[in-house]
Amino acid sequence: MRHRYFHVAVFKIITFLIHAIVQAIASLLLAVFTHLVPALLAVVALLALLVAVCTTCGVSGFAFLRRRRKQQD
16 A cells, blocks of 8 residues: 555656646746847847848948839839
8 A cells, every 4th residue: 555655656746847847948938938039029120220221321232122123113
């Protein structure tokens, strides 16, 4: 009888540890995701702003965009 309780206790400990590990991984992923998405949006917005400014000013690296737009008009 004592042997059975030992197996139940070991099973409960292992189950608790697995749930704790899964919860820790989930909270870590959530923290990374909530910090990463705004940073990526900021980078995309800055790149879009840079391309818009460079095409209107005629910076040579992005001048092909302006030329292509003029050819289509």
